[in-house]
Amino acid sequence: MLVTATKMLQDAKAGHYAVGQFNINNLEWTKAALTAAQECNSPIILGVSEGAGKYMGGYNVIVGMVKGMIKDLNITVPVAIHLDHGSFEGCLKCIEAGFTSVMFDGSHYEIEENIAKTTEIVKLAHEAGLSVEAEVGSIGGEEDGVVGAGECADPTECKRIADLGVDFLAAGIGNIHGKYPENWAGLSFETLDAIQQLTGDLPLVLHGGTGIPEDMIKKAISLGVAKINVNTECQLAFAAATREYVEAGKDLQGKGFDPRKLLAPGAAAIVETVKAKMELFGSVNKA
Ligand code: 13P
Numbered sequence: 001m002l003v004t005a006t007k008m009l010q011d012a013k014a015g016h017y018a019v020g021q022f023n024i025n026n027l028e029w030t031k032a033a034l035t036a037a038q039e040c041n042s043p044i045i046l047g048v049s050e051g052a053g054k055y056m057g058g059y060n061v062i063v064g065m066v067k068g069m070i071k072d073l074n075i076t077v078p079v080a081i082h083l084d085h086g087s088f089e090g091c092l093k094c095i096e097a098g099f100t101s102v103m104f105d106g107s108h109y110e111i112e113e114n115i116a117k118t119t120e121i122v123k124l125a126h127e128a129g130l131s132v133e134a135e136v137g138s139i140g141g142e143e144d145g146v147v148g149a150g151e152c153a154d155p156t157e158c159k160r161i162a163d164l165g166v167d168f169l170a171a172g173i174g175n176i177h178g179k180y181p182e183n184w185a186g187l188s189f190e191t192l193d194a195i196q197q198l199t200g201d202l203p204l205v206l207h208g209g210t211g212i213p214e215d216m217i218k219k220a221i222s223l224g225v226a227k228i229n230v231n232t233e234c235q236l237a238f239a240a241a242t243r244e245y246v247e248a249g250k251d252l253q254g255k256g257f258d259p260r261k262l263l264a265p266g267a268a269a270i271v272e273t274v275k276a277k278m279e280l281f282g283s284v285n286k287a
Contacts, residue, residue, distance in 0.1 A: 132167050137158075
């Protein structure tokens, strides 16, 4: 069932669990993520970065593919198609293409410009019936070639963006995309708590879900995080399983080169990764 992410995240916040956003890269990824969600009876947000959107051929391709899968695979759990770290233009394209949710990432602008642009996207997206995520305080690491250091958002700026009518809010709390360095200081729960005190019931979003220790994930959920983004972890699982298949020489045996065989272990690894995250986030049986 294709839906916006608003209700699923309000329910998550009220129920003290989080819904996972799993970024997709191709048909196998999408099928694996949706299969895992259905098997776990969990809501799911399919994340699409602008780079992944381009890679897959465009936003219309993705909407068509996801809608087709929901129908043909009988996916009955709530599914949102969400633009991840969207630019202003990217959000407009996704609204047009039929996404059900967009993130406008104005965190690299000065706060006044972030506010002005977020205001505009909230208006356009809500008119078209989509949910909106905004961001304050850049999330470090590398994503689509953009590198930033994990900073902590200013809680009063978070409150200003929250008051624009966004449906959920991402705030930097020392988290970064990709693998965490050995000397990572961990999440700033002080910042998260201060943000939640000011933003109340608004579901908060934790980016950079890969590699955050389980106890920190649970604590973040207890402090108002209702959406957790996971990307790199599925990529690592897919790559490791594919490597194992090739290194075992299986692509050279019989018809082992058939993409339906060659990509199967990687796809199965994504299913397992997504299911484990859904267990950890507490979204199993919350569909
Ligand atoms: P990871 O790649 O670190 O899991 O981060 C995903 C993310 O936050 C997407 O926006």
